[in-house]
Amino acid sequence: MAHSHKGHNHVWADDLTRNQELVLGTLAHSAAPLSAYDILDRLRDDGLRAPLQIYRALEKLTERGLAHRLESLNAFVCCADAHCHASGSIAFAICEGCGKVEEFAQPEVESRLKGWSEGAGFVPNRMTIELRGLCRGCASSSPA
Amino acid sequence: MAHSHKGHNHVWADDLTRNQELVLGTLAHSAAPLSAYDILDRLRDDGLRAPLQIYRALEKLTERGLAHRLESLNAFVCCADAHCHASGSIAFAICEGCGKVEEFAQPEVESRLKGWSEGAGFVPNRMTIELRGLCRGCASSSPA
DNA sequence: AGCCGATATGTTATTTAGTTACATGACCCT
């Protein structure tokens, strides 16, 4: 019965396993990032019981760029931009008020960092760029 | 007997508490980043017993820019550059081979990200920039 | 000196995050 998701209608890659699809679906329906345990809690009714099941799915999903890990939050988001697999690195703006995350590409930033790397003899294979702060809405409502 | 470090000879700020000084000293003597628990292990002989003691010291140290947290590693480093408190944000290049971390400023990158923020109405208060990869030495020895 | 508020400490227990180890099942290929 495995791989029984043949009949589904999602836009994502079509060769996800059941667990991967469940995890990605959960992320997709959430406005804010979710920790692995958050995800697990929401998938108990679907038969998932152990953290490892979530982590394994997340590993595959992030490898493929369908989900991203927010390092400063120990949490995950669904990739917002279908094209982000093509573009290189991505930056995130994380609102500490409402929890929402915006994903944006900054090619200039990326090339600057690559430039520094070349000069330093550093061979990068992953870059993390995360801004913490307040989104427009939260900044205007809590002036501080 | 508290604050008995008056007679010490460190260059750091001179108003650190005993625990803060112990933690910062531990970080300063380590070539690679240390997790809070790593630090704790190295300070048992000095009487520290609980994680919270370490986390509390780290909080103050990072607030003051004397130490930095590496989000993608859940670990901490001593600030390498005495001037980094003056400059704004800092970027890190983390070698996945030997574990060493290089700290570097990239004003251009910072201003680009600030530029994006303005356009998006996002008010940043912290930025995390971390590269993972191989340093010059490790890249040349493990060609892969 | 004595009091007081703010800050630093110490200790225990608990929550949250992530991994190791091992057994099972499905799929594909020959």
Next chain:
DNA sequence: AGGGTCATGTAACTAAATAACATATCGGCT
């Protein structure tokens, strides 16, 4: 049928971070 590979399931565990509560210490004030 046999064997390789990959996804799954489960339990036990290590690692990271915080909550709650009690005690001390410092700085200033009168």
